[in-house]
Amino acid sequence: MIIVLACVIAIVVIAFVLGVRAKDLPEPEPESPFLHLDERKAAIYENLRDLQFEYRVGKLSDQDYQNTKQDLQRELALVLAGVDALKAQLALGKVGQVVPPALPKPTVSIAPNGVLCASCGATFEKQLKFCGECGKPMPVAQT
Numbered sequence: 001m002i003i004v005l006a007c008v009i010a011i012v013v014i015a016f017v018l019g020v021r022a023k024d025l026p027e028p029e030p031e032s033p034f035l036h037l038d039e040r041k042a043a044i045y046e047n048l049r050d051l052q053f054e055y056r057v058g059k060l061s062d063q064d065y066q067n068t069k070q071d072l073q074r075e076l077a078l079v080l081a082g083v084d085a086l087k088a089q090l091a092l093g094k095v096g097q098v099v100p101p102a103l104p105k106p107t108v109s110i111a112p113n114g115v116l117c118a119s120c121g122a123t124f125e126k127q128l129k130f131c132g133e134c135g136k137p138m139p140v141a142q143t
């Protein structure tokens with residue numbers, strides 16, 4: 001009787017796990033985006049704790065520990081950035097999907113290392129007393 005019961009429980013558990021997995025594949029929209037992020041944050045913190053423990057008991061090499069720790073910290077930074085982005089969205093009144101934080105774009109400077117003439121906008125590689133384009137006196141650049 002006990003064996004039969006154990007078998008039934010095992011089958012139910014397996015069926016449940018398989019069923020949940022199949023359902024989870026297209027990830028359902030979380031009810032609260034904050035909850036979702038909090039769960040991820042908690043999971044990362046837990047992983048960090050486990051990692052530290054395993055490192056302390058000598059299961060991990062220095063290299064493995066540092067690599068994994070950096071990966072986790074990077075992920076954590078993304079999650080925290082996601083929380084910030086979400087807060088900003090909520091502040092704007094837009095409640096909805098979590099937008100992953102955008103990577104900062106490299107800014108293009110117009111005159112990378114030149115002196116700009118205030119009168120005509122021409123750039124020169126070095127400081128000149130008078131603009132080579134329009135001939136007007138150029139202010140000395142402060143360095």
Ligand SMILES: [Zn+2]
Pocket residue numbers: 117118119120121122131132133134135136
């Ligand atoms: Zn000029």
